[in-house]
Structure formats: C-alpha cells, structure tokens
Amino acid sequence: MQIHKYDTVIVGAGGAGMRAAIEATKRSRTAVLTKLYPTRSHTGAAQGGMAAALANVEEDNWEWHTFDTIKGGDYLVDQDAAEILAKEAIDAVLDLEKMGLPFNRTPEGRIDQRRFGGHTRNHGEAAVRRACYAADRTGHMILQTLYQNCVKEGVEFFNEFYVLDQLLVEVDGVKRSAGVVAYELATGEIHVFQAKAVIYASGGTGKFFKVTSNAHTLTGDGQAAVYRRGLPLEDMEFFQFHPTGIWRMGILLTEGARGEGGILRNKDGERFMEKYAPVMKDLASRDVVSRAIYTEIREGRGCGPEGDHVYLDLTHLPPEQLDAKLPDITEFARTYLGIEPYTDPIPIQPTAHYAMGGIPTNVQGEVLSDNSTVVPGLYAAGEVACVSVHGANRLGTNSLLDINVFGRRSGIAAAEYAHANDFVPLPEDPASLVEEQVERLRDSNGTERVSVIRTELQECMDANVMVFRTEQTIKTAVEKIGELRERYRNVAIQDKGKRFNTDLLEAVELGNLLDLAEVMAVSALARKESRGGHYREDYPNRDDVNFMRHTMAYREVDATGVESIRLDYKPVVQTRYQPMERKY
Amino acid sequence: MSTPTLDKHSAALDAAEVTDAHLITITLRIRRFNPEVSADPEWVDYQLPIDPKERVLDALHKVKWEIDGSLTFRRSCAHGVCGSDAMRINGKNRLACKTLIKDINPDKPITVEAIKGLTVLKDLVVDMDPFFQAYRDVMPFLITKGNEPTRERLQSAADRERFDDTTKCILCAACTSSCPVFWNDGQYFGPAAIVNAHRFIFDSRDEAGEQRLEILNDKDGVWRCRTTFNCTDACPRGIEVTKAIQEVKRALITRRF
Numbered sequence: 153m154q155i156h157k158y159d160t161v162i163v164g165a166g167g168a169g170m171r172a173a174i175e176a177t178k179r180s181r182t183a184v185l186t187k188l189y190p191t192r193s194h195t196g197a198a199q200g201g202m203a204a205a206l207a208n209v210e211e212d213n214w215e216w217h218t219f220d221t222i223k224g225g226d227y228l229v230d231q232d233a234a235e236i237l238a239k240e241a242i243d244a245v246l247d248l249e250k251m252g253l254p255f256n257r258t259p260e261g262r263i264d265q266r267r268f269g270g271h272t273r274n275h276g277e278a279a280v281r282r283a284c285y286a287a288d289r290t291g292h293m294i295l296q297t298l299y300q301n302c303v304k305e306g307v308e309f310f311n312e313f314y315v316l317d318q319l320l321v322e323v324d325g326v327k328r329s330a331g332v333v334a335y336e337l338a339t340g341e342i343h344v345f346q347a348k349a350v351i352y353a354s355g356g357t358g359k360f361f362k363v364t365s366n367a368h369t370l371t372g373d374g375q376a377a378v379y380r381r382g383l384p385l386e387d388m389e390f391f392q393f394h395p396t397g398i399w400r401m402g403i404l405l406t407e408g409a410r411g412e413g414g415i416l417r418n419k420d421g422e423r424f425m426e427k428y429a430p431v432m433k434d435l436a437s438r439d440v441v442s443r444a445i446y447t448e449i450r451e452g453r454g455c456g457p458e459g460d461h462v463y464l465d466l467t468h469l470p471p472e473q474l475d476a477k478l479p480d481i482t483e484f485a486r487t488y489l490g491i492e493p494y495t496d497p498i499p500i501q502p503t504a505h506y507a508m509g510g511i512p513t514n515v516q517g518e519v520l521s522d523n524s525t526v527v528p529g530l531y532a533a534g535e536v537a538c539v540s541v542h543g544a545n546r547l548g549t550n551s552l553l554d555i556n557v558f559g560r561r562s563g564i565a566a567a568e569y570a571h572a573n574d575f576v577p578l579p580e581d582p583a584s585l586v587e588e589q590v591e592r593l594r595d596s597n598g599t600e601r602v603s604v605i606r607t608e609l610q611e612c613m614d615a616n617v618m619v620f621r622t623e624q625t626i627k628t629a630v631e632k633i634g635e636l637r638e639r640y641r642n643v644a645i646q647d648k649g650k651r652f653n654t655d656l657l658e659a660v661e662l663g664n665l666l667d668l669a670e671v672m673a674v675s676a677l678a679r680k681e682s683r684g685g686h687y688r689e690d691y692p693n694r695d696d697v698n699f700m701r702h703t704m705a706y707r708e709v710d711a712t713g714v715e716s717i718r719l720d721y722k723p724v725v726q727t728r729y730q731p732m733e734r735k736y
Numbered sequence: 737m738s739t740p741t742l743d744k745h746s747a748a749l750d751a752a753e754v755t756d757a758h759l760i761t762i763t764l765r766i767r768r769f770n771p772e773v774s775a776d777p778e779w780v781d782y783q784l785p786i787d788p789k790e791r792v793l794d795a796l797h798k799v800k801w802e803i804d805g806s807l808t809f810r811r812s813c814a815h816g817v818c819g820s821d822a823m824r825i826n827g828k829n830r831l832a833c834k835t836l837i838k839d840i841n842p843d844k845p846i847t848v849e850a851i852k853g854l855t856v857l858k859d860l861v862v863d864m865d866p867f868f869q870a871y872r873d874v875m876p877f878l879i880t881k882g883n884e885p886t887r888e889r890l891q892s893a894a895d896r897e898r899f900d901d902t903t904k905c906i907l908c909a910a911c912t913s914s915c916p917v918f919w920n921d922g923q924y925f926g927p928a929a930i931v932n933a934h935r936f937i938f939d940s941r942d943e944a945g946e947q948r949l950e951i952l953n954d955k956d957g958v959w960r961c962r963t964t965f966n967c968t969d970a971c972p973r974g975i976e977v978t979k980a981i982q983e984v985k986r987a988l989i990t991r992r993f
Binding site for chain 1: 816818859892907941
C-alpha cells in the first residue's frame with residue numbers, strides 16, 4: 153500500500169473533473185485519479201451542444217434560459233442553482249472558446265447556435281437558438297479542449313486508478329473528508345490519497361439499464377463510494393430516457409438532429425409529436441418525447457415487424473446540411489444499421505441516458521450529509537452530483553453546461569478550502585475496506601458469474617423502471633434487485649492475477665450498480681406521482697402538495713448487520729417561478 | 737514472439753447450439769499475453785455463436801463474460817468516439833467497436849491482437865504513455881498573445897473549416913501504431929501527434945505555429961514520414977492523416993500556414 157498526499161484530489165477526468173482540475177491545479181497541489189485515460193470519458197460522446205444565451209443569432213437572455221431549465225425539470229429544480237447555471241453559461245462558453253474550442257461559426261465569425269429541445273424564447277413562445285455547438289461532436293471537442301488545457305497547466309493524472317472508497321473521519325463532532333482509497337489497474341496495488349479536499353466528478357450510472365447510451369464504464373462508482381459511507385443520494389428515481397437511441401443498441405443520435413429539422417414518424421409516416429406537443433413538436437423536452445414514442449408503440453403504431461421502434465426522418469434535409477452539421481450520427485446509422493440517412497429514415501427507440509439525481513451538493517459543489525449540513529472538504533460536480541439544476545428532467549445541452557459551470561466552481565472552492573484548512577488525520581488502517589473487498593472477490597469460490605447477474609439486472613431495470621412505471625413493476629424490480637444482491641455475495645471471478653485485472657473491477661462495478669439500482673427503485677416506489685423522467689401510470693399527475701420535494705436516500709445498517717434504505721425529503725428551492733402545468 | 741500453441745474454447749455452444757437463425761458461429765483467434773502466467777504470448781482460438789451484425793467488441797465481451805474472464809482489453813463508449821479499443825483485427829488497425837463481424841469475413845478465423853509499436857502489457861492492452869508523450873510534445877493547446885477579448889475570438893467559417901478534419905482525432909493510436917516508421921523507431925512523433933499539431937498550426941486563432949513547426953522539423957519529426965498511407969487507412973474517424981502530415985511538411989518549407 154502506498155500513501156500519497158495532495159491538497160486536492162479529483163476523482164474522474166471527464167468534463168467536470170478536468171474543468172475542476174484546471175482551476176484546482178492553478179491554486180493547489182492537485183491529483184486527478186481516473187479509471188480511464190482522460191480522453192476516454194463519456195463527455196466525449198455528447199453531441200449536440202452546450203446551452204448559453206449568447207444571443208449571437210437571435211434575441212435571447214439568461215432569464216429565459218433559467219425559466220426553461222426550471223420548467224424542463226418539472227419544477228423540481230433548485231431555482232437558485234438554475235439561475236447560476238444560466239447566468240454563468242455565457243462565460244463558460246466564452247472560456248472554452250478562449251481555451252481553443254473550435255465552435256461552428258456564424259457568417260460574422262461568432263459562435264453559431266442552434267435549436268434544442270425545451271429551449272424557448274420568452275417563456276415558451278417558440279424554439280430559440282441557444283445551443284453552441286461544434287458539428288455533432290460538441291462533447292468530443294469539450295473533452296479534447298479541456299484535456300489540452302490540462303496538458304498546458306501541467307495537471308497531474310493518475311490514469312487507470314479506480315477510487316473504491318471515501319475516507320470520512322469525525323473531528324470535533326463533524327464528519328470530514330480525509331481522502332480516498334484507489335486501486336491501480338496496472339499493478340493491483342492499493343493507494344491511499346490523503347487530501348484536504350476531494351472532488352467527485354466520476355459520471356453517471358446508466359449501465360444498470362440494458363438499452364443505454366452510456367459507456368460500459370458508467371457504473372456509478374463515485375455515488376456508491378459515498379453512499380456506502382452513510383452519505384445520502386438525492387433524487388435517484390429521476391433518470392432521463394433520451395428519445396433517439398439507435399434501435400436495440402441505444403447509441404445516441406443527438407437531439408440536434410431534430411434541432412436541424414429532423415422529424416419523428418410512426419409506421420403510418422405520421423408526425424406524431426404534433427399530437428403531444430403542438431407548439432414545440434419534435435423539440436418538446438425529452439421525457440415528453442420518450443413517453444410519446446412509447447405511447448405510439450404501445451398503441452400499435454410502432455415500426456418494423458415487431459412494431460417496437462419509430463423513425464427519425466432526416467431525408468428531407470439536404471445532404472450538405474447533414475454532412476456539415478450531423479456527420480457523426482449519420483455515420484453511426486451507416487456503420488451500425490447499414491442505413492443511408494440521406495434516403496432512409498433511422499429506426500430509433502428511447503435509450504437510458506442521464507441520471508438527474510446523485511450526490512447532493514450546494515451551489516459551491518460542497519457535498520451535503522443531510523438536507524443542509526456540509527461535509528467539510530468533500531465536493532462533487534457533473535452527472536455524479538445533484539445540485540439540483542436538472543430537477544426531474546434535464547434539458548438537452550444543459551449537461552455540457554453543468555460540467556463546465558459546476559466543475560469550475562467546485563475546482564475553485566475545493567482549492568480554496570485546501571488553502572484554508574489542514575489535512576484530516578487518516579483513519580487507522582485506511583485501506584482496510586478496499587483490501588477486504590478486493591481479497592474477497594479474488595479469493596471467492598462462488599458459483600455466480602458477474603455477467604449473468606449484470607444481464608439480469610439490466611433486463612429487470614429495462615422492463616420495470618424505464619419510461620413507464622407502476623407500483624407493481626417497481627416492486628418487481630425491488631424484489632429482483634434484492635435477489636441479485638444476495639446472489640452477488642456468491643460471485644466469483646476467473647482472473648486471480650494482479651496485472652490489469654479488469655475481471656475483478658467489473659465485479660466491483662457490478663456491486664456499485666446493484667446498490668444504486670436498489671436506491672433508484674426504492675426512491676421511485678415512494679414517489680407516488682408523475683414528474684419529469686419519473687412517470688407512474690398509477691399516479692399519472694404531478695402532485696405538488698405531497699411531492700414537490702427532493703428524495704434523500706440513506707443507507708442504514710442495523711445492529712445485526714442488516715442493510716436498509718431510509719428515505720427522507722428535502723425542500724425544493726424556489727425563487728421567482730411558481731409551478732405551472734407543463735405544456736410544450 | 738511467434739505463435740506457439742493453439743487451444744480451443746467453446747462458448748456453451750452445445751447449450752446455445754445456434755438455434756437463432758440469424759446467429760453464426762465464428763472463431764476468434766486472439767493473441768493472449770500475460771507475463772504473470774507466461775513470458776511468451778500465444779494465439780488462442782475461441783468459438784462462439786454471434787449475430788453477424790454485432791461488433792468485434794461484442795465478440796470479445798462474449799469471450800470475456802462467458803468463456804474466459806481473464807481476457808483483457810480496454811473499452812468504454814462502444815461506438816467509436818472514446819478511442820479505447822484500437823486493435824489489430826485480421827492484420828489491420830481498427831476499433832473493435834466500429835468493426836462489424838459481417839464486414840470482416842466470418843468464415844475464417846478472425847485474428848485479434850494488440851496494436852504494434854507500443855509495449856504489450858497484457859493481452860490487447862498496450863502501454864500508451866509513449867503515445868501520449870509524443871502528443872504532449874507538440875504543445876497541443878491554443879497559444880495566443882496579448883490580451884484576451886471580452887467576447888469570443890472571431891473566426892470565419894472558412895478559417896474554422898481549414899482545420900476541421902484534424903479536430904476529429906480521438907487519440908486511439910490506430911494511425912501511429914500502423915506506421916512502419918514508428919514500428920522501427922519509437923522516437924518518431926508518429927501520425928497522431930502530427931495530426932494534433934496540424935489542428936493548431938492551421939487554426940487562425942493560434943500564434944505558436946512557428947514553434948510547433950520547429951518541434952516537428954526535428955530529426956524525429958515529420959520528415960520521417962514515408963507517405964505509406966497506412967495511417968489514413970487506419971483512422972476510424974476518416975481523417976486524411978497523410979494529407980495533414982503533407983500540409984505540415986509544406987508549411988515547413990513555405991512557412992505559410
């Protein structure tokens with residue numbers, strides 16, 4: 153076991169982690185621990201754009217953006233945070249441009265902007281061009297630009313280091329962050345990183361679904377690490393299903409395709425979104441469009457022999473426009489479906505895309521241990537966190553924005569905290585939990601296979617807690633997850649070595665997914681209303697009287713060692729916007 | 737380091753017995769190497785049923801998840817944007833997640849091995865550090881002089897288009913590890929680093945083109961390129977790599993960029 157000492161440790165090197173690292177490295181001795189090489193992170197898969205009311209191509213302002221974000225999130229958004237997001241968006245985009253990001257340009261040479269779902273002028277009048285973009289690889293360009301600037305700033309990376317545990321120590325009656333414990337993939341060695349400040353920026357949890365746009369590596373490692381140490385997870389029942397994933401594969405086809413004029417059609421060729429969202433049509437918010445697609449499918453208007461998908465039609469758009477604005481997604485259709493988007497519509501279905509919930513933080517990125525108490529020295533930003541700017545449903549282009557605004561904020565806040573505070577002494581035997589976990593998996597003679605349990609989990613989640621949920625389906629999921637968690641104790645791996653043991657880490661990741669799936673299902677069961685991405689067929693309406701509040705889920709262990717989940721609730725921060733019925 | 741033994745493994749073939757009409761049986765021939773087990777690499781055959789529309793990455797996952805969990809490779813996004821899974825498939829550098837079984841003649845064994853020119857650490861995993869070092873050496877970040885403008889820097893659509901192709905790079909190393917010059921001499925910067933230098937040299941906002949050109953004027957720089965076009969063939973993003981290298985060479989001569 154090695155022990156390292158840094159002022160600031162950042163867990164994860166996607167957009168949020170690297171944006172934080174650029175700030176933290178300027179101000180403090182910083183290490184970035186990442187399970188992937190930085191440029192492999194899933195920020196790079198984001199396509200369509202990053203929202204900011206630059207007003208480069210038409211009238212726009214940050215107040216309209218704030219409103220759209222709150223309405224898009226079905227009023228579960230903390231309005232103070234949304235206001236910061238929309239205000240700081242403008243500098244966040246300009247900062248990236250100054251760092252070198254090659255945005256598409258207007259004829260005047262300014263950053264070009266395009267339409268995106270749920271982004272409107274004057275509180276819903278019509279779609280507005282707010283998404284700043286670089287073709288359909290905006291996330292790729294953000295990830296590359298941030299990495300380039302990390303190289304410039306000399307950011308210190310520990311590549312292929314898996315953070316498996318969060319160290320919390322009580323000092324003077326206050327639970328503080330003392331550092332993290334990481335597993336080095338190349339050697340199997342365990343490292344303790346003592347740090348004054350720790351920032352989680354480790355991304356989402358989408359891999360507990362089967363049809364998902366998420367990378368294989370999005371297994372909720374950060375959420376699981378803090379949850380196991382008794383910290384809460386907020387709003388985990390809210391998961392976004394992106395309307396346009398490639399049929400059966402789930403690969404993302406950007407909403408920018410509809411922003412450029414693409415249309416969703418059912419088997420009769422009907423533009424069905426006109427029925428569900430008369431004003432915004434195909435550019436209604438994602439939860440609305442995903443439900444509309446499944447409604448079409450359920451009512452027998454789906455396409456294909458099994459009627460299990462609909463079409464994204466780009467055939468009326470000029471090929472030059474597709475080549476210039478949507479080169480990657482048209483290439484995906486050709487590569488994976490053998491379809492030519494110039495002439496044929498693309499089969500799509502909703503795909504599990506984004507966790508609105510996560511580790512609760514305030515607007516400085518400080519992690520909360522309950523509804524209001526900060527854990528000194530602990531921060532989170534990006535998809536792993538819940539600020540909450542996305543509420544019950546995130547608007548497209550607001551995630552690339554979130555990682556830049558709150559990545560930057562948490563990087564600054566963490567480094568400043570590190571300056572003002574001393575190291576917290578490490579607990580005795582700091583690596584014990586990780587050592588025990590790794591040894592147990594490596595030495596197990598169990599009979600269960602990681603891939604079997606994972607597949608059963610993913611199928612269960614797709615079947616029971618996806619776009620439509622009921623008490624019965626959620627209960628089925630809770631029960632099944634409980635069974636899988638039990639079987640997971642008996643899991644064994646084949647690779648017993650130390651060198652690049654990805655077999656072992658897939659087992660660890662599955663453990664994380666199982667814990668988080670349970671939190672999601674239990675949180676969803678208790679929320680007896682429909683709001684944003686959480687749609688209960690047995691409670692189809694939003695219930696502001698009983699559920700205008702964030703879910704806070706805590707892991708509890710009783711004296712006999714039995715685990716359970718305790719749910720609590722946190723009020724939503726409302727500033728100037730009163731909840732209204734949500735129509736597009 | 738050549739081919740010693742050939743083992744045969746089958747993925748529950750008897751049980752699954754290709755009942756689905758659209759499934760075919762393929763043989764994956766993978767060059768396995770684990771210095772914890774043996775100092776020598778070996779080719780190992782795995783037979784498995786698979787839908788030909790699936791990816792080579794799916795086939796590798798089937799091996800790892802159903803036959804031998806010790807098979808080791810990097811992967812993440814599984815659709816060609818993260819750059820983790822460049823490998824040699826039937827002798828050509830490709831991304832396993834962008835290569836469909838049906839596109840590579842499934843009737844014969846499909847060979848899969850680590851990319852060349854970088855040290856193999858285990859199975860399909862190579863040491864990427866020299867690759868990223870060459871990338872860092874070309875100063876892959878925007879360098880400007882003077883005060884920053886309040887708003888964005890202006891750039892015409894045509895100036896933006898000038899370096900569009902080389903912004904697509906995902907640093908997968910498929911190009912660099914397909915280059916015979918790089919195989920013979922690991923000191924050569926390699927195509928990927930030059931592509932990333934090109935991305936800044938031809939960016940109208942950048943003011944350090946001369947410095948980057950001097951770096952690439954080195955004995956291990958662009959002049960080592962022998963225009964074999966392996967890199968262009970290998971690029972999963974369709975970047976005209978050789979053309980970019982030629983443009984850098986031309987800029988070195990004309991000092992115009």
